[in-house]
Amino acid sequence: MAFIKRLGFFLVGLSIGIVFLTFFFKKKTEETGTSFCYFPNCRVLKDLRSKPISYSEDINELLASNKLDTLDINSFFTDGDIDFGNSDTKAVPCRTYVIEGTIKEKEAILKVKNCPSKVVVEQIILY
Template identity: 65%
Template sequence: MAFLKRLGFYLVGLSIGIVFLTLFLKKKSEETGAEFCYFPNCRTLKDIRSKSLSYSESINTMLAEKQLDSLDIVGFLNDGDVDFGRSDTRSDTCKTYFIEGLLKERTAVLKVRNCREKATVEELILIP
Protein backbone atom coordinates (compact mmCIF):
# COMPACT_ATOMS: atom_id res chain seq x y z
CA MET A 1 0.00 0.00 0.00
CA ALA A 2 1.37 3.40 -0.92
CA PHE A 3 2.42 5.84 1.77
CA LEU A 4 -0.14 8.50 0.78
CA LYS A 5 -2.97 5.98 0.93
CA ARG A 6 -1.92 4.86 4.44
CA LEU A 7 -1.59 8.48 5.52
CA GLY A 8 -5.09 9.18 4.20
CA PHE A 9 -6.58 6.26 6.17
CA TYR A 10 -4.73 7.40 9.28
CA LEU A 11 -5.99 10.99 9.00
CA VAL A 12 -9.59 9.87 8.37
CA GLY A 13 -9.51 7.61 11.42
CA LEU A 14 -7.86 10.30 13.52
CA SER A 15 -10.47 12.89 12.59
CA ILE A 16 -13.36 10.51 13.34
CA GLY A 17 -11.79 9.71 16.71
CA ILE A 18 -11.37 13.37 17.57
CA VAL A 19 -15.02 14.08 16.72
CA PHE A 20 -16.25 11.21 18.92
CA LEU A 21 -13.93 12.22 21.76
CA THR A 22 -15.09 15.84 21.60
CA LEU A 23 -18.76 14.85 21.66
CA PHE A 24 -18.21 12.37 24.50
CA LEU A 25 -16.26 14.81 26.68
CA LYS A 26 -18.72 17.63 26.02
CA LYS A 27 -21.65 15.43 27.02
CA LYS A 28 -19.79 14.23 30.13
CA SER A 29 -18.98 17.75 31.29
CA GLU A 30 -22.60 18.89 30.80
CA GLU A 31 -24.03 15.97 32.79
CA THR A 32 -21.63 15.88 35.71
CA GLY A 33 -20.26 19.40 35.73
CA ALA A 34 -16.81 17.90 35.36
CA GLU A 35 -14.13 20.44 34.72
CA PHE A 36 -10.55 19.82 33.65
CA CYS A 37 -8.42 22.08 35.82
CA TYR A 38 -4.73 21.53 35.23
CA PHE A 39 -3.40 25.06 35.70
CA PRO A 40 -2.90 26.65 39.13
CA ASN A 41 -5.34 29.49 38.44
CA CYS A 42 -8.18 27.11 37.55
CA ARG A 43 -7.44 24.75 40.44
CA THR A 44 -7.37 27.58 42.97
CA LEU A 45 -10.66 29.08 41.79
CA LYS A 46 -12.32 25.64 41.70
CA ASP A 47 -11.16 24.96 45.27
CA ILE A 48 -12.63 28.25 46.48
CA ARG A 49 -15.91 27.63 44.63
CA SER A 50 -16.26 24.17 46.19
CA LYS A 51 -16.35 25.57 49.74
CA SER A 52 -19.02 27.52 51.56
CA LEU A 53 -18.53 31.25 51.14
CA SER A 54 -18.80 33.80 53.90
CA TYR A 55 -18.43 37.57 53.64
CA SER A 56 -16.61 40.08 55.81
CA GLU A 57 -18.37 43.12 57.26
CA SER A 58 -17.18 45.42 54.48
CA ILE A 59 -18.48 43.04 51.79
CA ASN A 60 -21.80 42.63 53.65
CA THR A 61 -22.12 46.41 53.75
CA MET A 62 -21.47 46.66 50.01
CA LEU A 63 -24.04 43.93 49.37
CA ALA A 64 -26.61 45.69 51.57
CA GLU A 65 -26.04 49.05 49.85
CA LYS A 66 -26.37 47.42 46.40
CA GLN A 67 -22.84 48.46 45.41
CA LEU A 68 -22.01 44.81 44.88
CA ASP A 69 -24.05 41.77 43.92
CA SER A 70 -23.38 38.16 44.84
CA LEU A 71 -23.32 37.39 41.11
CA ASP A 72 -20.36 39.75 40.79
CA ILE A 73 -18.47 37.64 43.32
CA VAL A 74 -19.43 34.47 41.43
CA GLY A 75 -18.09 36.13 38.28
CA PHE A 76 -14.76 36.73 39.99
CA LEU A 77 -14.59 33.12 41.12
CA ASN A 78 -15.41 31.80 37.64
CA ASP A 79 -13.49 34.15 35.34
CA GLY A 80 -10.94 35.88 37.55
CA ASP A 81 -7.17 35.68 37.42
CA VAL A 82 -5.34 34.83 40.64
CA ASP A 83 -2.34 37.06 41.31
CA PHE A 84 0.02 34.53 42.88
CA GLY A 85 2.73 37.16 43.32
CA ARG A 86 0.64 39.11 45.84
CA SER A 87 -1.11 36.09 47.34
CA ASP A 88 -0.02 34.30 50.51
CA THR A 89 0.11 30.69 49.33
CA ARG A 90 2.56 29.34 51.93
CA SER A 91 0.34 29.56 54.99
CA ASP A 92 -0.70 26.25 56.55
CA THR A 93 -4.13 27.11 57.91
CA CYS A 94 -5.62 29.76 55.63
CA LYS A 95 -4.20 31.01 52.36
CA THR A 96 -5.00 34.50 51.08
CA TYR A 97 -5.58 35.03 47.37
CA PHE A 98 -5.96 38.20 45.33
CA ILE A 99 -8.26 37.59 42.36
CA GLU A 100 -8.33 40.18 39.58
CA GLY A 101 -11.44 40.59 37.47
CA LEU A 102 -13.95 43.00 35.99
CA LEU A 103 -16.67 44.67 38.03
CA LYS A 104 -19.08 46.77 35.99
CA GLU A 105 -16.43 47.21 33.29
CA ARG A 106 -13.81 48.34 35.79
CA THR A 107 -10.82 46.35 36.98
CA ALA A 108 -11.10 45.22 40.57
CA VAL A 109 -9.30 42.89 42.95
CA LEU A 110 -11.11 40.55 45.32
CA LYS A 111 -9.25 39.42 48.44
CA VAL A 112 -10.29 35.91 49.50
CA ARG A 113 -9.10 34.00 52.55
CA ASN A 114 -9.25 30.28 51.73
CA CYS A 115 -9.32 28.00 54.77
CA ARG A 116 -9.82 24.24 54.88
CA GLU A 117 -13.54 24.32 55.63
CA LYS A 118 -14.68 27.64 54.17
CA ALA A 119 -13.62 30.61 52.10
CA THR A 120 -14.11 34.19 53.27
CA VAL A 121 -14.41 37.10 50.86
CA GLU A 122 -12.62 39.83 52.80
CA GLU A 123 -12.22 42.89 50.63
CA LEU A 124 -12.94 44.38 47.22
CA ILE A 125 -10.41 46.85 45.85
CA LEU A 126 -11.38 48.96 42.84
CA ILE A 127 -8.47 49.91 40.61
CA PRO A 128 -8.79 53.38 39.05
Protein backbone atom coordinates (compact mmCIF):
# COMPACT_ATOMS: atom_id res chain seq x y z
CA MET A 1 0.00 0.00 0.00
CA ALA A 2 1.39 3.38 -0.95
CA PHE A 3 2.34 5.91 1.70
CA ILE A 4 -0.20 8.48 0.48
CA LYS A 5 -3.02 5.94 0.78
CA ARG A 6 -1.97 4.97 4.35
CA LEU A 7 -1.71 8.64 5.30
CA GLY A 8 -5.22 9.21 3.92
CA PHE A 9 -6.67 6.35 6.00
CA PHE A 10 -4.86 7.63 9.09
CA LEU A 11 -6.18 11.18 8.65
CA VAL A 12 -9.76 9.97 8.08
CA GLY A 13 -9.63 7.86 11.23
CA LEU A 14 -8.02 10.67 13.21
CA SER A 15 -10.67 13.19 12.15
CA ILE A 16 -13.53 10.80 13.02
CA GLY A 17 -11.95 10.22 16.45
CA ILE A 18 -11.53 13.94 17.12
CA VAL A 19 -15.15 14.66 16.18
CA PHE A 20 -16.36 11.81 18.44
CA LEU A 21 -14.26 13.00 21.41
CA THR A 22 -15.37 16.62 20.94
CA PHE A 23 -19.06 15.70 21.16
CA PHE A 24 -18.46 13.23 24.00
CA PHE A 25 -16.50 15.63 26.23
CA LYS A 26 -18.75 18.58 25.43
CA LYS A 27 -21.80 16.60 26.53
CA LYS A 28 -19.99 15.39 29.65
CA THR A 29 -18.95 18.89 30.76
CA GLU A 30 -22.46 20.29 30.19
CA GLU A 31 -24.17 17.55 32.20
CA THR A 32 -21.82 17.28 35.15
CA GLY A 33 -20.43 20.80 35.23
CA THR A 34 -16.87 19.52 35.21
CA SER A 35 -14.08 21.67 33.90
CA PHE A 36 -10.50 21.04 32.93
CA CYS A 37 -8.17 23.14 35.08
CA TYR A 38 -4.59 22.33 34.26
CA PHE A 39 -2.95 25.74 34.62
CA PRO A 40 -1.78 26.86 38.09
CA ASN A 41 -4.01 29.96 38.15
CA CYS A 42 -7.13 27.93 37.37
CA ARG A 43 -6.29 25.19 39.86
CA VAL A 44 -5.73 27.60 42.76
CA LEU A 45 -8.90 29.58 42.03
CA LYS A 46 -10.91 26.35 41.83
CA ASP A 47 -9.49 25.27 45.20
CA LEU A 48 -10.38 28.65 46.73
CA ARG A 49 -13.96 28.41 45.41
CA SER A 50 -14.43 24.95 46.91
CA LYS A 51 -13.90 26.06 50.53
CA PRO A 52 -16.01 28.20 52.88
CA ILE A 53 -14.98 31.86 52.93
CA SER A 54 -14.45 33.93 56.07
CA TYR A 55 -13.46 37.60 56.28
CA SER A 56 -11.02 39.56 58.45
CA GLU A 57 -12.18 42.45 60.63
CA ASP A 58 -11.19 45.05 58.01
CA ILE A 59 -13.23 43.30 55.32
CA ASN A 60 -16.21 42.91 57.67
CA GLU A 61 -16.16 46.68 58.26
CA LEU A 62 -16.19 47.33 54.50
CA LEU A 63 -19.06 44.89 54.06
CA ALA A 64 -21.02 46.48 56.91
CA SER A 65 -20.56 49.98 55.49
CA ASN A 66 -21.89 48.83 52.07
CA LYS A 67 -18.70 49.96 50.33
CA LEU A 68 -18.15 46.40 49.25
CA ASP A 69 -20.31 43.40 48.45
CA THR A 70 -19.60 39.68 48.78
CA LEU A 71 -20.34 39.31 45.06
CA ASP A 72 -17.44 41.68 44.36
CA ILE A 73 -15.14 39.47 46.40
CA ASN A 74 -16.45 36.27 44.82
CA SER A 75 -15.70 37.67 41.36
CA PHE A 76 -12.00 37.48 42.25
CA PHE A 77 -12.32 33.71 42.69
CA THR A 78 -13.69 33.26 39.17
CA ASP A 79 -12.10 36.04 37.09
CA GLY A 80 -8.97 36.97 39.06
CA ASP A 81 -5.33 36.51 38.14
CA ILE A 82 -3.00 35.22 40.83
CA ASP A 83 0.33 37.01 41.23
CA PHE A 84 2.53 34.06 42.16
CA GLY A 85 5.59 36.32 42.49
CA ASN A 86 4.07 38.18 45.44
CA SER A 87 2.26 35.16 46.90
CA ASP A 88 3.63 32.92 49.65
CA THR A 89 2.86 29.49 48.27
CA LYS A 90 5.18 27.58 50.61
CA ALA A 91 3.71 28.74 53.93
CA VAL A 92 2.43 26.12 56.35
CA PRO A 93 -0.46 25.59 57.18
CA CYS A 94 -2.08 28.53 55.33
CA ARG A 95 -0.73 29.70 51.98
CA THR A 96 -1.12 33.37 51.11
CA TYR A 97 -2.19 34.36 47.59
CA VAL A 98 -2.37 37.80 45.97
CA ILE A 99 -5.20 37.96 43.43
CA GLU A 100 -5.54 40.81 40.95
CA GLY A 101 -8.96 41.72 39.60
CA THR A 102 -11.54 44.47 39.27
CA ILE A 103 -14.23 45.82 41.57
CA LYS A 104 -16.78 48.17 39.99
CA GLU A 105 -14.47 48.78 37.02
CA LYS A 106 -11.51 49.70 39.27
CA GLU A 107 -8.40 47.61 39.60
CA ALA A 108 -7.96 45.92 42.96
CA ILE A 109 -5.79 43.40 44.76
CA LEU A 110 -7.14 40.80 47.15
CA LYS A 111 -4.94 39.07 49.74
CA VAL A 112 -6.24 35.64 50.71
CA LYS A 113 -5.06 32.93 53.10
CA ASN A 114 -5.81 29.44 51.83
CA CYS A 115 -6.05 27.18 54.88
CA PRO A 116 -6.86 23.45 54.68
CA SER A 117 -10.44 23.92 55.88
CA LYS A 118 -11.34 27.50 54.90
CA VAL A 119 -10.34 30.61 52.96
CA VAL A 120 -9.71 33.85 54.86
CA VAL A 121 -9.95 37.12 52.92
CA GLU A 122 -7.44 39.37 54.66
CA GLN A 123 -7.10 42.59 52.72
CA ILE A 124 -8.41 44.49 49.70
CA ILE A 125 -6.38 47.21 48.04
CA LEU A 126 -8.31 49.44 45.63
CA TYR A 127 -6.58 51.59 42.99
